[in-house]
Amino acid sequence: MTLKKRREMEKLERHEEILDAAERVFFQKSYEQSTMDDIAREAQLSRALLYVYFKDKAAIMRGIMLRAGTSLQNRFEHALQQNPTGLEQIEGIGHAYHAFSIEEPHYFDVLTSATTFPSPETEDGQMQAMEFCRERINKIMVDALDNGLRDGSVSAIQVPDPLQTAFYMQGALHGVIMQTRGPKSALSTYPDGLQLIRYTIAMLTVSVKAR
Secondary structure, eight states, rough: OOHHHHHHHHHHHHHHHHHHHHHHHHHHHOTTTTTHHHHHHHHHHOOOHHHOOSSSHHHHHHHHHHHHHHHHHHHHHHHHHHHHHHHHHHHHHHHHHHHHHHHHHHHHOOOOOOTOOOOSSSOHHHHHHHHHHHHHHHHHHHHHHHHHHHTSBBBBOOOOOHHHHHHHHHHHHHHHHHHSOOOOOOTTTOHHHHEEEEHHHHHHHHHOOOO
16 A cells, blocks of 8 residues: 555544544534534544644534435435335335434434535535535435336326425425424324324325326
8 A cells, every 4th residue: 555545544534533523522512512622622633633624613514414415325225226116116215214314313413404504605525525415315216206107106197207206205204204303292192103104104105106
């Protein structure tokens, strides 16, 4: 291994270690209550060295958002590959999204806040990577719907526009998941959260199924 290659690997490892430390800090104290000093201490680095890798706390959070998006993308890609028909792929993606919210709740919350999180003044490589990841996640859903239209499992009448349908389905399921995570009033009757999410996924799948 050349000296240049080794230094690049060490830089990447340090970059990931900083994000690991930041996750521990942010997820324990919250992003708003955390400081660059907190992250530097957790990563066992000087504050000055921390700024060599990230210009501010927001840049670190965007790095974590990219991690979260990549994790969700991988789950969606797995669902696409593991199911034979487009309709089953769509249903699998729905269950993958629910599993993501349960198994990686901090990442789920991070992505939920990503749309309102401030962007840097000028687009950088990090923002380009985040945009690519976001586009890839949407495209996987569109691909599943397109697959279903081709194999006959998805209705062309119900899905005249796969992109619009993908956004609708993702938004609907996300909204129900958020409902199950919120506080419940003792004066109202609520359905079981898990059953409600499974019902939602089933209904969304049926809504695009070829008759």
